[in-house]
Amino acid sequence: MKLYYAPGTCALAPHIALEWIGASYEAERVELGSEDYLKINPLGMVSALKDGDHRIMTQADAILKYIEMSFPDADLGVAKDPLSQFELDEALAFLTGDFHPAFWPFFSAPRFTVSTEDSAINDVREASFARIDRVMTHLEALLKDGTYVVGGKRTIADPYAFAMTRWTAHTPKPWQDYPAVKRFMETMLDDKGVQNAMKAQGLS
Structure with a gap:
């Protein structure tokens, strides 16, 4: 591959x-x-x-x-029963359809206004903070009872959440401000596979 x-x-x-x-x-x-x-x-x-x-x-x-x-x-999935599969698919859909788009106005503010004025672009970027906080609060709720996003075990939802949660380091409310998310992120950062992938991409 x-x-x-x-x-x-x-x-x-x-x-x-x-x-x-x-x-x-x-x-x-x-x-x-x-x-x-x-x-x-x-x-x-x-x-x-x-x-x-x-x-x-x-x-x-x-x-x-x-x-x-x-x-x-x-073993990066969940049990094969319909409810377990739904919960994994729901988590992935949240990360794709809600979490990721919440950051678009922050990283690509000029796309969301016809104005070229710095003040208008800054307004778009600042408006993104409330939406980012909303999805982070939902992620916090998913993680409140454990270390993993779904199913009480390590799944493919975890690296997806981890990769994008890192982006909050550039916002006024980083991931360290959400207790359950902080626990999750620290666990992921201690993982050897995560460390290998980040090193290969030149990330810290």
Whole structure:
């Protein structure tokens, strides 16, 4: 398998999952939106995964599910009953559909206003803080009774949450201000697979 990534993005999540499964893989750093990378993934975004002769796989949550299902012995999923599967899918959907978009106005403020004035762009960025706090508060609730996002065990939802929660370091209310999230993040930071993936991407 070959993972295409850009440092600091949610591509850190499948990178950690690949470390956890213990299988052989390559990781290639790419420039988002570059001409060379657009030939690999026309959307120009990471993460992307190549596995054998199959077409390029995209979307972090889908890639994580593929890794989990392809390596069942790594036990990165939940029980196969409908309710357990729903809870994992619900967590992944929250991370994809609510958590990630909450940061878009913060990192890409000019996309959310027709004004080019610094004051307008700053207003967009500051308006994102309330939405980021809302999704962080929900993540706090998911973690309040344990160390893992879903199912009371390590799953593919954990590296996904970890990769994006790191972004709060750039906001007025970082992850250290949420007690359960802080416990989760510290546990993840102590994990050897997480450390390996971060080192490979030049992250600290």
